[in-house]
Amino acid sequence: MQRRSILWTMFSSIGAASVLAATAKSAHATTVDKAKVAYHLSEQGRVAFVLGNIQNHFDGMGGPGNVKIVLVIHGPALQAFHAAQAHPEFVAQVAQLAKNGLEMNACINTMKAQGISLKDLLPGFGVADKGGVVMLAELQGQGYAYLRP
Numbered sequence: 001m002q003r004r005s006i007l008w009t010m011f012s013s014i015g016a017a018s019v020l021a022a023t024a025k026s027a028h029a030t031t032v033d034k035a036k037v038a039y040h041l042s043e044q045g046r047v048a049f050v051l052g053n054i055q056n057h058f059d060g061m062g063g064p065g066n067v068k069i070v071l072v073i074h075g076p077a078l079q080a081f082h083a084a085q086a087h088p089e090f091v092a093q094v095a096q097l098a099k100n101g102l103e104m105n106a107c108i109n110t111m112k113a114q115g116i117s118l119k120d121l122l123p124g125f126g127v128a129d130k131g132g133v134v135m136l137a138e139l140q141g142q143g144y145a146y147l148r149p
Contacts, residue, residue: 042075064100074107074132098124107132
């Protein structure tokens, strides 16, 4: 009799655990966040390529509602985003990406080195106030995929 009770308890526990696991999996599936990606841009000659990659990423994921993309810019690449020097077509491209949800961040150290402030950059920028590379590491720690095309 005791053996039967032990077996009954064991199988009941396994069944309950299976039901709980299925319920947890179902609940997780409905609360999963959208994909998160951090793009790293530092080379001025790669600006157009990276912005094209970001647009392709939005398109490939089925639209900006399915992915959160953060662009962190430091070094020479930031010069391309100076409002006073930007070509109107480039300004329009950046504005469209920002409208789609692209979060753009400029490295505070690069801004200081270039002698600019946030108002000197195209609209939509934030500041990586601990530095661009620090922000990238923090984003990776938050589960963002890291891309440096």
